[in-house]
Amino acid sequence: MKAEVTILVQRNEGVLDPQSSAITHSAQTIGFFSLEKLSLGRTYITQWNGTTLEEIQTLAKDFAEKVLCNPVIEKFTIQESKIIEV
């Protein structure tokens, strides 16, 4: 079977994100005064081969921990996992 797993990586609370600050500042200078906060994240849409969805989810979690996310500054969440081919 084949499954698609969507992984979102975001900043840990309290870690300064200069890009988010720059975007927020720029948005306000062009008139979006009510924009108070903006957080930037990265979304990875991954496709996996495996025998069960649980097995694929475990692999995707391991991959996110080892490669996609550095726990010093980031956290990740598995947003969606769905079977796309039986």
Next chain:
Amino acid sequence: MKIAIIRFPGSNCDFDCGKAIEHLGWSAQYVWHTDSIPEDIDGAILPGGFSYGDAIRPGVLAHFSPAVTDLKNKAIQGFPILGICNGMQILCESGLLPGVLDQNKSAQFFCGEVELTIDKTTACWFTQEFKHEEKIKLPVAHGYGRWLTSHEYTSVTLKYSTLPQKFFDNGSTLNVAGICNHTGNVFGLMPHPERAVFPWMSSQDGIKILKGFSYATRR
């Protein structure tokens, strides 16, 4: 003495490092990241650049390469490793050094010369040529030089001198510009010692850092 310079797709300071090593009368051997480290090598440099285009985070993909895996095993045995700029980012991602390098506080790439302070209260082979609290000048060129750590960390080998310097404040924790592992053989720094070697350069302080290899191998 023979120093390996590990090259990744996106390395761009590899030949500068090679020229600097040859200037010291040593020989430089370029090693592609998919190869292993030859047995007759006395030390290794992870040069600056943008390995893998900084995909995901600077340095993260490079640290899975066979050459870096080899270095991880050698580091335990006291093998000297110098990581410069992207090389420091690779060392931090690999776990050979603590912390991670994040985007500069200013969100801007900074290129220029900075003043740094040497701290010799910790063991580091690469600062043997300096005095404690000596001020040196080296060029920096990075967008991701803000060193962050989740642990309490006080033993900083190389610090940016009292900030703010002209146009420069990358927001690094404890003003960290370079850190060393506790055994002194693995040193990572964001400034470029290989760009401060020849008399026509604005500083020659980089030579003293590179000379650290001779102390490490003499041990």
